[in-house]
Amino acid sequence: MLPMANLACFIRARSGLRSASTHPPPRQYAAPGHGALVIKVIMDELLKLLRRDARATHESLGRQLNQSADAIAQQIAAYEKAGVIRGYQAVLNEDELDLDMVTAVIEVKITPQREGGFNRIAGRISRFPEVRSAYLMSGAYDLLLFVEGRNLREIGTFVSEKLSPLEGVLSTSTHFMLKTYKRLGVLMQVEHSDERLSVTP
Amino acid sequence: MNDSPSLRNRLNPVVRDIPRSGIRDFFDIVSTMRDVISLGIGEPDFDTPWPVREATIFAVERGATHYSSNLGYLELRQALAQYVARHFGATYNPEHEILITVGVSEALDLALRALVQPGDEVLYHEPCYVSYRATILFAGGTPLAVPTHAANGFRLTRAMLEARCTPRTKILMLNFPNNPTGAIMSRADLEDIAAFVRERDLLVITDEIYAEMTYDTPHTSIVSLPGLRERTLFLHGFSKAWAMTGYRLGYACGPAELIEAMMKIHQYTMLCASSLSQKAALEALRRTETDVSEMVGEYRRRRNFIINAFTGMGLECHRPLGAFYAFPSVAKFKLTAQEFALKLLADEKVAVVPGTAFGNCGEGFVRCAYATSLANIEEAMKRLQRFIGKL
Numbered sequence: 001m002l003p004m005a006n007l008a009c010f011i012r013a014r015s016g017l018r019s020a021s022t023h024p025p026p027r028q029y030a031a032p033g034h035g036a037l038v039i040k041v042i043m044d045e046l047l048k049l050l051r052r053d054a055r056a057t058h059e060s061l062g063r064q065l066n067q068s069a070d071a072i073a074q075q076i077a078a079y080e081k082a083g084v085i086r087g088y089q090a091v092l093n094e095d096e097l098d099l100d101m102v103t104a105v106i107e108v109k110i111t112p113q114r115e116g117g118f119n120r121i122a123g124r125i126s127r128f129p130e131v132r133s134a135y136l137m138s139g140a141y142d143l144l145l146f147v148e149g150r151n152l153r154e155i156g157t158f159v160s161e162k163l164s165p166l167e168g169v170l171s172t173s174t175h176f177m178l179k180t181y182k183r184l185g186v187l188m189q190v191e192h193s194d195e196r197l198s199v200t201p
Numbered sequence: 202m203n204d205s206p207s208l209r210n211r212l213n214p215v216v217r218d219i220p221r222s223g224i225r226d227f228f229d230i231v232s233t234m235r236d237v238i239s240l241g242i243g244e245p246d247f248d249t250p251w252p253v254r255e256a257t258i259f260a261v262e263r264g265a266t267h268y269s270s271n272l273g274y275l276e277l278r279q280a281l282a283q284y285v286a287r288h289f290g291a292t293y294n295p296e297h298e299i300l301i302t303v304g305v306s307e308a309l310d311l312a313l314r315a316l317v318q319p320g321d322e323v324l325y326h327e328p329c330y331v332s333y334r335a336t337i338l339f340a341g342g343t344p345l346a347v348p349t350h351a352a353n354g355f356r357l358t359r360a361m362l363e364a365r366c367t368p369r370t371k372i373l374m375l376n377f378p379n380n381p382t383g384a385i386m387s388r389a390d391l392e393d394i395a396a397f398v399r400e401r402d403l404l405v406i407t408d409e410i411y412a413e414m415t416y417d418t419p420h421t422s423i424v425s426l427p428g429l430r431e432r433t434l435f436l437h438g439f440s441k442a443w444a445m446t447g448y449r450l451g452y453a454c455g456p457a458e459l460i461e462a463m464m465k466i467h468q469y470t471m472l473c474a475s476s477l478s479q480k481a482a483l484e485a486l487r488r489t490e491t492d493v494s495e496m497v498g499e500y501r502r503r504r505n506f507i508i509n510a511f512t513g514m515g516l517e518c519h520r521p522l523g524a525f526y527a528f529p530s531v532a533k534f535k536l537t538a539q540e541f542a543l544k545l546l547a548d549e550k551v552a553v554v555p556g557t558a559f560g561n562c563g564e565g566f567v568r569c570a571y572a573t574s575l576a577n578i579e580e581a582m583k584r585l586q587r588f589i590g591k592l
Binding site: 045049060062063064065066194196197198199200201 | 222224227228231232237239241242243244246330331332380498502503505506509510552554575579
């Protein structure tokens with residue numbers, strides 16, 4: 001049998017893999033019946049394209065998916081209404097900007113609460129504007145937070161005055177981010193060059 | 202080129218008289234121009250999947266830099282036997298029925314050299330990959346082109362073969378999904394061809410380099426049909442679906458006697474395929490299923506886009522079902538394919554390849570490869586629409 005520590009590592013590695021390569025399974029909005037599966041597949045593909053480039057025009061998306069621009073607009077509106085699409089943001093290379101900002105990754109151990117489990121306290125923590133992202137994790141800690149502040153001291157203040165005193169927070173471990181190589185699937189440093197010949201058989 | 206007359210007379214006339222590839226001529230023109238959007242590139246725009254590149258680096262570190270066996274690493278042949286059995290429906294013994302080659306091009310050359318005797322005729326369908334006719338001639342064979350037509354989606358039929366086949370015909374070459382037309386053959390289409398092949402006792406060389414890239418229906422290989430495995434050489438490689446063109450890695454699967462004969466030529470001329478490329482190919486077979494299906498999904502969307510754009514501008518094009526080429530007709534503009542391509546390049550800086558580069562029956566068509574980014578395709582379609590509006 002595996003020792004517990006190894007098992008935890010194994011599970012963390014596995015869950016890391018999963019979160020990196022897939023996203024939550026899409027819900028089905030089409031009416032159930034014969035055509036439902038096809039519609040679902042097309043919707044999945046639409047989301048995949050939007051995840052890559054949210055600014056693609058409805059006309060271009062329609063041509064790629066063999067649908068009209070209007071049909072695409074309707075599907076996007078439906079996804080927005082259903083809360084599947086929660087917003088659109090630019091992916092910035094923040095290292096290139098002279099920003100007065102640091103990002104910390106904070107591992108948080110919490111006690112699950114009666115009737116609320118982890119959700120209630122995770123929800124409270126997520127509401128702080130400093131928290132850019134928050135995830136429930138398997139393994140040695142429970143929540144992983146990405147927190148932004150102007151400098152180390154500001155992050156320190158957030159941890160000591162807001163996060164740690166919360167009821168149910170057992171401990172925190174803070175790491176500062178130094179450089180971004182890849183974010184949301186986008187490489188920050190690579191310059192793309194096409195080395196192919198201009199006409200080949 | 203240095204045209205020293207004394208040397209010219211001493212060149213092998215077969216080689217001397219064969220024209221350079223039309224693609225090459227067109228490349229020479231395009232390469233002098235700037236800011237051209239090229240739909241003329243017959244290779245994937247995607248980077249080779251990272252696991253494959255990483256495996257190549259590891260192979261260098263580990264010192265896999267020596268000769269492999271002539272047939273190729275056994276481990277790779279075993280993995281290929283499994284892959285071919287699962288996806289193409291034919292089982293091969295990795296010990297003596299699979300040969301790893303320097304691309305499908307080498308495999309095709311070896312096969313023709315191993316089989317063709319002077320006077321033997323080799324049937325192949327046009328429009329087709331630029332090298333087929335030349336490779337048949339270099340091997341001393343007589344090429345017999347069978348023209349295919351847009352009206353039936355550039356598929357090959359039994360009637361077309363019957364019209365060209367003679368008692369001296371020995372081999373039928375197939376390439377589906379097809380470069381440059383994007384045509385594929387259904388199982389029923391292939392069954393008719395297979396029946397003809399059995400009746401006339403022909404051998405088949407099937408180049409299935411684009412097999413993973415079919416967009417509406419799954420690929421069928423002729424080798425899976427009854428009685429064909431014994432008379433067919435199956436060729437495939439990693440250039441297209443795995444975006445590994447520069448690795449130059451292909452393979453041939455066939456009856457042991459033919460593989461043995463091909464191996465002898467390969468042994469004396471090539472020795473073995475690059476050992477690094479072989480290591481990379483093994484990784485490609487093991488760990489890139491998702492990468493390949495994502496690339497195929499992207500090609501499918503681009504195919505949809507380009508066909509919808511052609512329809513929108515009134516350009517006639519049969520629906521390409523595989524590979525990454527569209528082959529629209531430009532005949533209605535009263536220009537030859539070559540004139541159309543040159544004028545499009547001069548006026549709008551969009552490169553397409555004249556259909557005649559792929560055989561005479563490609564006249565009136567141009568090949569548009571959608572192995573380039575959607576942004577490029579969108580811009581190229583805008584320019585093309587403007588261009589034909591003025592013709």
